[in-house]
Amino acid sequence: METLDIALPQMAVLYGIVLLPWLLLGLIGLGLSRAIGIGILRMSVQLALVGVYLKTLFALNNPWLNGLWVLVMLVVADWTILRRAGLKRRYFFAATFAAVTASVLFSTAYLLILVIRPPLYYDARYLVPLAGMILGNCLQGNVIGLERFYMALKKNENEYLTYLLLGATRWEAVRPYFREAVKAAINPTLAGMATLGLVSLPGMMTGQILGGGEPWLAVKYQIAIMLCIFASTTLASILNLKLSLNIAFNEFGMLKEDILKKG
Amino acid sequence: MSATFIRFDGVRVMVHGKPILTDFSFTLGAGERAVLRGKSGSGKSTVLKTLLGLYPLAGGRIYFEDKPLDPSTVQTIRRRAAYIGQEPILGAETVREALTLPFQFKAHRGNKPSERQLIDALQRLHLPPDILDRECRRVSGGEKQRIAIARALLLGKSLYLLDEVTSALDAESKQAVLDVFADPDLTVLSVTHDPDWAARCDVVLELEDGRLTRTLRDGNA
Numbered sequence: 366m367e368t369l370d371i372a373l374p375q376m377a378v379l380y381g382i383v384l385l386p387w388l389l390l391g392l393i394g395l396g397l398s399r400a401i402g403i404g405i406l407r408m409s410v411q412l413a414l415v416g417v418y419l420k421t422l423f424a425l426n427n428p429w430l431n432g433l434w435v436l437v438m439l440v441v442a443d444w445t446i447l448r449r450a451g452l453k454r455r456y457f458f459a460a461t462f463a464a465v466t467a468s469v470l471f472s473t474a475y476l477l478i479l480v481i482r483p484p485l486y487y488d489a490r491y492l493v494p495l496a497g498m499i500l501g502n503c504l505q506g507n508v509i510g511l512e513r514f515y516m517a518l519k520k521n522e523n524e525y526l527t528y529l530l531l532g533a534t535r536w537e538a539v540r541p542y543f544r545e546a547v548k549a550a551i552n553p554t555l556a557g558m559a560t561l562g563l564v565s566l567p568g569m570m571t572g573q574i575l576g577g578g579e580p581w582l583a584v585k586y587q588i589a590i591m592l593c594i595f596a597s598t599t600l601a602s603i604l605n606l607k608l609s610l611n612i613a614f615n616e617f618g619m620l621k622e623d624i625l626k627k628g
Numbered sequence: 629m630s631a632t633f634i635r636f637d638g639v640r641v642m643v644h645g646k647p648i649l650t651d652f653s654f655t656l657g658a659g660e661r662a663v664l665r666g667k668s669g670s671g672k673s674t675v676l677k678t679l680l681g682l683y684p685l686a687g688g689r690i691y692f693e694d695k696p697l698d699p700s701t702v703q704t705i706r707r708r709a710a711y712i713g714q715e716p717i718l719g720a721e722t723v724r725e726a727l728t729l730p731f732q733f734k735a736h737r738g739n740k741p742s743e744r745q746l747i748d749a750l751q752r753l754h755l756p757p758d759i760l761d762r763e764c765r766r767v768s769g770g771e772k773q774r775i776a777i778a779r780a781l782l783l784g785k786s787l788y789l790l791d792e793v794t795s796a797l798d799a800e801s802k803q804a805v806l807d808v809f810a811d812p813d814l815t816v817l818s819v820t821h822d823p824d825w826a827a828r829c830d831v832v833l834e835l836e837d838g839r840l841t842r843t844l845r846d847g848n849a
Binding site: 523524526527528529530531532533534537615616617618619 | 682684699702716729732735
């Protein structure tokens with residue numbers, strides 16, 4: 366069974382669906398018209414470029430090129446995590462990169478080598494989309510985890526100092542905020558797992574079904590990806606927060622003033 | 629004077645590029661009680677916090693029992709010292725949990741106080757035993773200060789850094805606090821505008837714009 370193509374005129378029709386909400390948002394004066402226009406344009410251009418790139422990647426299926434693509438995704442994710450978490454890249458880039466790379470590569474390799482077992486482990490058709498999905502979710506979790514942790518520490522600095530002065534080690538003093546941050550980081554994934562299939566059909570599963578795959582096969586892939594997302598998000602959040610502790614505090618256990626971006 | 633316990637030697641502290649303490653030197657012996665006096669913003673509270681390693685030194689040195697304050701010795705000072713401010717953070721749901729909070733930490737695990745010890749510590753500060761099960765958000769500022777002192781006593785702290793600790797207390801509670809710190813085994817470095825408190829101190833340090841302008845020891849310059 367082949368997936369029906371969407372011809373170019375129909376693609377043009379597709380954009381028509383956003384006209385009404387765009388108009389309504391303009392009428393209620395949200396002032397988002399420009400942002401929506403830019404968002405839609407960026408999404409379209411980015412996906413078109415990815416389409417061109419993936420086509421080439423799949424055709425060549427070169428292990429080095431596939432690896433390079435994963436590396437680029439990891440660097441962009443690292444950059445995005447720190448920007449959105451409000452932390453300065455010059456301090457945290459290496460730690461976040463190490464934590465996310467280790468967790469994502471571990472989960473992807475586990476899935477490919479032990480579970481799916483394609484003839485070529487580096488096969489772009491498997492490696493690129495699976496690593497991309499795992500990384501995308503891991504990114505969200507790490508943004509939430511880092512942001513929550515450092516905002517809570519900044520907000521509760523006196524409480525943290527009280528713990529220190531009551532004899533807590535640095536780790537004992539940050540542990541309440543650390544726990545909350547990890548919880549916040551994995552909550553969206555947990556909530557997603559709990560409602561999957563009941564509230565919505567997940568994107569990957571829908572894609573496979575539309576692509577002509579058997580529903581049962583789509584279900585198995587969806588379970589596989591969800592478990593890997595959960596594993597990598599949890600591991601990366603914990604590792605990332607742990608590694609960041611050695612960077613964020615001075616030798617007296619005080620949070621350094623210049624690690625957070627202003628604003 | 630007793631053996632030197634704390635020594636500030638030409639200490640300079642900058643916060644956000646602004647000098648808060650300049651060429652600040654004094655010594656305090658074990659068991660002495662000192663009070664820092666000066667206008668608001670003169671750097672009094674900074675002296676207490678700098679001793680705990682909360683502000684980096686831009687110059688000079690601080691010695692605690694003749695050992696310089698550095699990352700390897702700061703834990704010793706923090707273990708021995710209690711800092712109690714105007715609005716202490718109890719860090720727990722109930723007063724009982726607040727009093728036993730530090731005993732969850734590795735440094736104090738195994739020394740958890742008994743119910744009797746908790747009650748004794750509270751009563752020394754004129755706090756009723758039934759306050760133990762009260763929620764911390766329902767205790768007044770003055771009670772919080774006394775609970776924080778009780779917690780420090782349970783930890784066996786020997787150095788007390790007190791920042792306006794009698795400001796929210798009635799006469800009876802203030803007397804209880806004064807009695808606690810009359811103990812010659814405790815060393816006290818305090819910030820206060822309270823004349824009764826200052827009258828009981830052995831050393832008066834007067835500050836102006838981050839500089840020590842006068843030191844009175846037992847009333848003598």
